[in-house]
Amino acid sequence: MAKRVLVTGGAGFIGSHLCERLLKEKSEVLCVDNFFTGSRANVLGLMDNPNFELLRHDVTFPLYVEVDEIYNLACPASPIYYQRDPVQTTKTSILGAINMLGLAKRLRVPILQTSTSEVYGDPDVHPQTEDYRGRVSITGPRACYDEGKRCAETLFFDYQRQHQLPIRVARIFNTYGPNMHPQDGRVVSNFIIQALTNQPITLYGDGSQTRSFCYVEDMVEGLVRLMACETASMPINLGNPVELTVEELAMRIVALCNSRSAVTYRPLPQDDPTQRCPDIGQARERLRWSPKVNLDDGLMRTIAYFETRLSGASPLLSLSMRAAS
Template sequence: MAHLLGHPRFELMRHDVTFPLYVEVDEIYNLACPASPVHYQADPVQTTKTSVVGAINMLRLAKRVKAKILQASTSEVYGDPDVHPQPESYWGRVNPIGFRSCYDEGKRCAETLFFDYRRQHGMPVKVVRIFNTYGPRMHPNDGRVVSNLIVQALRGEPITLYGEGTYTRSFCYLPRIQYVGVK
């Protein structure tokens, strides 16, 4: 975001979404939550809190200022699916008490909150389930499949096949982030 720092219509704020935020905004993109197993399992209670309490705080803010709001969710809401690929009608096969549950269940609850706000308050909400995103500036040791494969290949190490080698994955390459609305 360095290229946006001097722009008159851009302001960078550092804020913990588990606390209320009082600002005037037109749009909210709730991307808050570590996506890497290494990072979200380091403090699982804070991970759940970031997704759930963070969603509540951002929804309250959106409602108050009548802002558009988008929730970045994850394919992990499906858990360990029996169906590949997952259609939107598939509800998943989840483990609410496993090591990954702080992330999976936090994101599932955030989605629930978003759709409850839509039903209860008539708010227009958007939820996007992002699958295996990768691109420049990725941390090489974040524990995700793409970074693991790239690091192993660059080091000349054997490539890890996860499970029995029958998995399919959907990858989303982001060469750079486009900031819509800042001109």
């Protein structure tokens, strides 16, 4: 009998890829999204699958369904969107966790929380290991997301201790690939759109801050393996340990797009971390997982996706192009 799997935030960037992967594994998928940042377009290709169901719902309200597993991805992850309504962002992280944990408790099913590398803040330990407690501002503009995710992790482990609930917690580092929102403000999507349209590449600060980038196909593989791991009793970092500067990323994208874009520099946003790179030793040991897609291959697939979007002259991309000009 096929598993019935609930994916909250399933019409988002990572969620849509996860839904597709689960369907390929012959699971029945209930995709839940309120479409604040998710898009029906991301799951349009799944709608004809009889094992796929799409439900518009906000996880800050309880949900009463019958499922065998829960992946809780619901929360805006882009600073542009989570800072637009910071109170709602905090509510989504905390109330969403409470509601999904309550559902998992009632059904006695495993539940996976997608946490974030943002729980480490602007780290003074590098690369970041799961036992590092972070250096996070609780009053800054990113706190609604950072602290919301930290509190959600606390709730998950309290439910594990108090109710013996089978939980999994993934700390996701920078992820990229098709279905990224063209206006999400993340460096990969920003740089690709600017490069494809020969607009100036916008670098914040001097471009020396470092990041590591994991292709979405690899990230989904990590999430699926983590859900299947019954011994994952601690948060697990999922990301690519290959680190590069933001400036290096910009130059690589310009070259891959054969672009004429020049680089412009703007002030670094408040609380923007200077370093971000995962230690994935736990993922390698417990999940037998590490990223397979190299950066250039992943970027080329992502560039091809945005080229298709540009050729379709979608309203979202048109707005993004005007904003960049």
